[in-house]
Amino acid sequence: MRSAFKVSLCLLIFAIIGACDTKSEAGNGSSNTNSISNNNVTDQQPNNNPLQSGSWLTGGGDYRQAYFSPLKHINRSNVTELGYAWHIDLPSEHGYEATPLMVDGVLYGSGPQGIAFAVDASNGRSLWQFNPEIDPQFMRKVCCGVVNRGVALSGETVFVAALDGHLFALDKIDGTVVWRADTFMDRKRGYTITGAPYIAGDLVIIGNAGAEFDARGYITAYDRHTGEQRWRFFTVPNSPNPPFEHPELEVAAATWDPDSLWQVGLGGTVWDAMAFDPQLNLLYVGTGNAAPYPRKLRSPVGGDNLYLASILAINPDDGRLVWHYQTTPGDNWDFTATQKMILADLTIEGKSRQVLMQAPKNGFFYVLDRVTGELISAEPYAQVSWASHIDLDTGRPVETAQAEYFDEPKLIFPGPQGAHNWQPMSYSPQTGLVYIPAKEAGAIWTMPEEAFTYQEGGLNSHSQYIFTTPGEWGLDSALAKTLPPLKVLGAGQPDTTIRGFLRAWNPVTQTLAWERETSGPWIGNMNAFWNGGGVLSTAGNLVFQGRGTGELAALDAYTGETLHQIAVGASMMAAPMSYSVDGIQYVAILTGVGGGNGNDYVPGMAAYTYGNAGRLIAFKLGGGTVPKRPEVVHAGASTAPPAVARRGSPQQIMEGESLFLRNCAKCHANIDGRGAGIPDLRRMSAETHRAFRQIVLEGTLVERGMGNFSDLLNADQVEALHTYLIDEAWQLLSRNVPAGEWHSAEQELP
Numbered sequence: 001m002r003s004a005f006k007v008s009l010c011l012l013i014f015a016i017i018g019a020c021d022t023k024s025e026a027g028n029g030s031s032n033t034n035s036i037s038n039n040n041v042t043d044q045q046p047n048n049n050p051l052q053s054g055s056w057l058t059g060g061g062d063y064r065q066a067y068f069s070p071l072k073h074i075n076r077s078n079v080t081e082l083g084y085a086w087h088i089d090l091p092s093e094h095g096y097e098a099t100p101l102m103v104d105g106v107l108y109g110s111g112p113q114g115i116a117f118a119v120d121a122s123n124g125r126s127l128w129q130f131n132p133e134i135d136p137q138f139m140r141k142v143c144c145g146v147v148n149r150g151v152a153l154s155g156e157t158v159f160v161a162a163l164d165g166h167l168f169a170l171d172k173i174d175g176t177v178v179w180r181a182d183t184f185m186d187r188k189r190g191y192t193i194t195g196a197p198y199i200a201g202d203l204v205i206i207g208n209a210g211a212e213f214d215a216r217g218y219i220t221a222y223d224r225h226t227g228e229q230r231w232r233f234f235t236v237p238n239s240p241n242p243p244f245e246h247p248e249l250e251v252a253a254a255t256w257d258p259d260s261l262w263q264v265g266l267g268g269t270v271w272d273a274m275a276f277d278p279q280l281n282l283l284y285v286g287t288g289n290a291a292p293y294p295r296k297l298r299s300p301v302g303g304d305n306l307y308l309a310s311i312l313a314i315n316p317d318d319g320r321l322v323w324h325y326q327t328t329p330g331d332n333w334d335f336t337a338t339q340k341m342i343l344a345d346l347t348i349e350g351k352s353r354q355v356l357m358q359a360p361k362n363g364f365f366y367v368l369d370r371v372t373g374e375l376i377s378a379e380p381y382a383q384v385s386w387a388s389h390i391d392l393d394t395g396r397p398v399e400t401a402q403a404e405y406f407d408e409p410k411l412i413f414p415g416p417q418g419a420h421n422w423q424p425m426s427y428s429p430q431t432g433l434v435y436i437p438a439k440e441a442g443a444i445w446t447m448p449e450e451a452f453t454y455q456e457g458g459l460n461s462h463s464q465y466i467f468t469t470p471g472e473w474g475l476d477s478a479l480a481k482t483l484p485p486l487k488v489l490g491a492g493q494p495d496t497t498i499r500g501f502l503r504a505w506n507p508v509t510q511t512l513a514w515e516r517e518t519s520g521p522w523i524g525n526m527n528a529f530w531n532g533g534g535v536l537s538t539a540g541n542l543v544f545q546g547r548g549t550g551e552l553a554a555l556d557a558y559t560g561e562t563l564h565q566i567a568v569g570a571s572m573m574a575a576p577m578s579y580s581v582d583g584i585q586y587v588a589i590l591t592g593v594g595g596g597n598g599n600d601y602v603p604g605m606a607a608y609t610y611g612n613a614g615r616l617i618a619f620k621l622g623g624g625t626v627p628k629r630p631e632v633v634h635a636g637a638s639t640a641p642p643a644v645a646r647r648g649s650p651q652q653i654m655e656g657e658s659l660f661l662r663n664c665a666k667c668h669a670n671i672d673g674r675g676a677g678i679p680d681l682r683r684m685s686a687e688t689h690r691a692f693r694q695i696v697l698e699g700t701l702v703e704r705g706m707g708n709f710s711d712l713l714n715a716d717q718v719e720a721l722h723t724y725l726i727d728e729a730w731q732l733l734s735r736n737v738p739a740g741e742w743h744s745a746e747q748e749l750p
């Protein structure tokens with residue numbers, strides 16, 4: 001029979017530049033940080049740069065979100081002396097995706113579920129930790145890991161959003177709760193929050209996630225002092241007819257089939273990037289993918305389906321839309337425009353332009369005029385086959401025949417994980433380059449045989465896909481066997497080798513300056529895709545990036561030459577940041593991987609060798625070697641027989657597979673260790689088998705993140721699911737040990 005474990009990936013959502021700057025880089029890059037007490041992110045002026053004095057005020061540094069530090073004590077001439085300064089261990093083995101903030105000598109950060117913390121930036125001493133104590137039921141509503149992408153800071157308050165939808169204002173001195181707001185309009189639907197709040201003047205803005213489930217995207221603005229709701233902006237309508245919650249939805253509704261699948265929510269969630277330009281008083285918001293994915297199912301007559309996969313510019317005073325630019329009209333491929341946006345001033349054709357730059361999942365690098373939303377340029381920064389180009393006159397992509405998979409399977413570039421995902425890119429105004437953690441992986445898309453049925457609070461994306469990786473997880477999967485071979489699907493298409501790159505992109509000429517491959521030992525499989533984390537660039541003309549393999553790499557920002565690699569003893573995907581305290585420049589990064597089919601937990605991953613507990617680590621010149629955790633003792637090959645005998649009819653096992661794919665595979669598929677403590681259900685102990693029904697229907701492991709599924713599954717369905725998992729366990733053994741041995745092992749079971 002077809003194996004859901006095998007087809008797991010289908011369900012996992014999933015110029016050379018000017019001459020080098022030769023002037024001295026060893027200048028005085030920092031001073032004390034006391035001069036910026038009570039700093040308000042929104043008060044900053046372009047000529048008054050707090051980053052220069054050592055602070056780091058937003059995830060990307062300041063309102064520009066460039067992930068660029070003007071500090072240069074650490075530079076190309078001395079970076080080989082960069083080493084360990086201090087670390088602090090953090091709770092949770094789920095992935096860490098946030099970049100900490102630093103003001104007045106204190107680092108503020110966040111982690112899985114929305115935990116938040118403050119530590120002394122000079123030595124890592126814990127000042128406070130905050131646990132939002134979420135409703136664990138929301139742990140099962142994540143598409144892509146129980147993660148959190150950071151805090152916001154304004155005045156005396158730190159803001160963090162919890163997975164279960166609560167936005168917290170915390171006193172920055174002691175972490176106590178100042179106010180709390182429930183940001184979810186419907187707690188039965190598949191809403192979660194994994195993104196950071198953003199500050200816009202006196203407002204704090206938060207979005208949400210859940211487009212793979214049944215979320216209707218929106219953002220909400222709260223008074224940052226009181227927590228009072230000021231306005232809410234929906235990214236998609238919920239009906240073709242008035243009344244609409246706000247006038248922009250009437251415009252949007254005209255771009256949808258009146259018979260669209262309104263009940264599913266339609267997606268467009270704002271799960272990551274926003275930015276705020278205090279001079280223009282514009283809030284920029286990136287919106288997510290459609291739900292369900294296939295447009296001919298979602299909005300049968302077609303249409304752009306506003307405001308999916310768009311960049312929105314909103315006036316924060318009244319919550320009204322000023323302009324919008326849709327990167328992927330009629331999204332069909334999970335092509336979010338939620339990737340980080342960088343605000344910069346570029347000289348283009350002799351004119352200084354205030355631009356917004358984004359490298360969304362769809363593979364094109366966009367430069368927009370951030371005052372008007374005018375498209376200035378867009379060129380592919382990775383292999384793209386869904387569109388031939390972006391027409392600069394219309395601002396629209398020109399789709400290819402390859403883009404539509406509704407009637408027949410298609411290999412499409414990029415795949416649903418995108419040519420760039422949430423991992424922050426960086427822009428250095430010194431080199432004029434944008435450093436993109438770019439990915440190359442097309443996917444084979446196909447429609448499931450089953451008709452679509454809406455499931456409240458469940459997975460509703462519907463399309464299926466596999467990546468072009470060999471082995472039982474990809475091209476050798478049972479699903480792949482139902483499709484034409486890759487040589488047929490891939491005829492005339494781009495290279496299907498899965499790889500990762502750090503690409504230096506010139507946003508003015510829209511050309512590649514240099515690239516370094518970051519695939520590690522994994523060229524051809526998904527670990528190659530995920531091995532390169534978020535990026536920091538500095539005025540020391542350095543680019544920093546953490547890797548799943550456990551190295552923090554420092555590269556020459558002009559050439560891409562690797563100048564230094566620090567063995568961190570932990571897998572990384574978050575972007576580093578840099579700050580200074582008492583005249584010392586530090587580079588800091590949160591470690592720990594996980595998230596949407598993040599790196600497989602396999603030899604070569606630092607998380608495999610040293611475990612995956614979260615850690616904040618700081619580095620300085622003259623530092624030492626990083627203290628590693630004890631090595632993990634791995635149980636060895638999976639030759640132990642399953643703890644229970646096979647049972648169930650073939651029909652039950654088949655039903656169990658279908659239930660597994662819809663309800664379990666988001667977390668439990670492809671887990672020869674996902675690195676985030678999510679068990680491989682083919683290796684359940686006898687005790688777990690005995691407790692299986694209670695775990696699924698009574699929520700007995702809810703504190704560990706295993707949700708209660710009693711609203712989605714009944715007892716008969718749980719038994720079917722169990723028979724399927726037992727069958728899978730025996731199939732796994734049959735691949736690892738000679739038949740005679742496992743047959744006798746099965747016979748010995750009670």
Ligand code: CA
Pocket residue numbers: 013211212288289334336
């Ligand atoms: Ca998605």
